[in-house]
Amino acid sequence: MAFNLAEALSSIVTQADAADWRAAIRLAGDGLVLGGATTDAYTDEMIDAVEKHGPYIVIAPGIALAHSRPSPAVLTGGLSWVSLATPVEFGNKANDPVNLVIGLAAVDHDAHLTVMRALAGVLADSSAMERLTAATSPDDVRAVLRGLASVA
Amino acid sequence: MKIVAVCGMGIGTSVLLKMNAEKVLAKLGIDADVEAADMGVARGAAQTAEIVLTSQELAEELGDVPAEVIIINNFFDLEEITEKLTAAVE
Numbered sequence: 001m002a003f004n005l006a007e008a009l010s011s012i013v014t015q016a017d018a019a020d021w022r023a024a025i026r027l028a029g030d031g032l033v034l035g036g037a038t039t040d041a042y043t044d045e046m047i048d049a050v051e052k053h054g055p056y057i058v059i060a061p062g063i064a065l066a067h068s069r070p071s072p073a074v075l076t077g078g079l080s081w082v083s084l085a086t087p088v089e090f091g092n093k094a095n096d097p098v099n100l101v102i103g104l105a106a107v108d109h110d111a112h113l114t115v116m117r118a119l120a121g122v123l124a125d126s127s128a129m130e131r132l133t134a135a136t137s138p139d140d141v142r143a144v145l146r147g148l149a150s151v152a
Numbered sequence: 153m154k155i156v157a158v159c160g161m162g163i164g165t166s167v168l169l170k171m172n173a174e175k176v177l178a179k180l181g182i183d184a185d186v187e188a189a190d191m192g193v194a195r196g197a198a199q200t201a202e203i204v205l206t207s208q209e210l211a212e213e214l215g216d217v218p219a220e221v222i223i224i225n226n227f228f229d230l231e232e233i234t235e236k237l238t239a240a241v242e
Contacts, residue, residue: 053160053191054209059168059227067164069190094208094225106163109188113167120171124228 005118006145010035010078012138015085022047025066027082028103037078037105058092067104077112078105083133100133153184156197158206162190169205169227176233
């Protein structure tokens with residue numbers, strides 16, 4: 001079955017306000033919790049990961065992939081989407097400031113590969129990304145995603 | 153050729169990096185095995201790999217390994233990955 005990222009997003013928040021990178025990750029974590037994917041402990045784990053390993057989760061200009069490892073705080077795989085009204089500094093020299101935080105939770109190292117492939121396809125599409133980061137409602141985000149080619 | 157894509161957790165950024173590196177390698181016609189790994193696994197895997205792909209922050213954390221460490225800034229910039237991999241392979 002064709003798979004579209006729109007179906008994988010357990011929560012979408014657009015043009016959110018975050019005071020700093022911790023607040024931005026917390027919004028992505030709240031989205032995972034709301035979507036039933038994780039407990040609040042996973043949000044803390046995502047923040048701890050950046051404190052421990054640095055802001056490497058800012059994987060491309062303006063985009064942070066907040067995540068931690070599979071843990072008891074992960075109930076099921078999930079993906080949350082938070083676009084920020086005002087970009088936030090994560091401390092990543094090459095790719096700051098961040099205006100999109102994607103929260104990722106996975107139960108193991110393989111289960112989420114279809115989701116990751118779809119995500120990679122979307123994040124590599126710069127014209128789609130422009131429309132996605134400008135979107136002002138969750139419906140807008142889903143509409144743009146549904147308009148993109150699905151991953152088989 | 154063995155290549156390791158490293159991230160802190162082994163489920164997120166390294167998986168994306170692996171996918172994009174495989175695209176680039178296929179285009180370049182290079183036969184390579186790309187493995188996604190977290191920092192702990194990577195320290196071991198980097199002993200036998202020829203190339204390590206990672207970010208600036210994690211390269212510093214990984215420290216000295218026998219493999220050639222390539223730092224990728226934009227994980228979705230296939231041109232950047234192509235350029236750096238080509239330079240490393242030659």
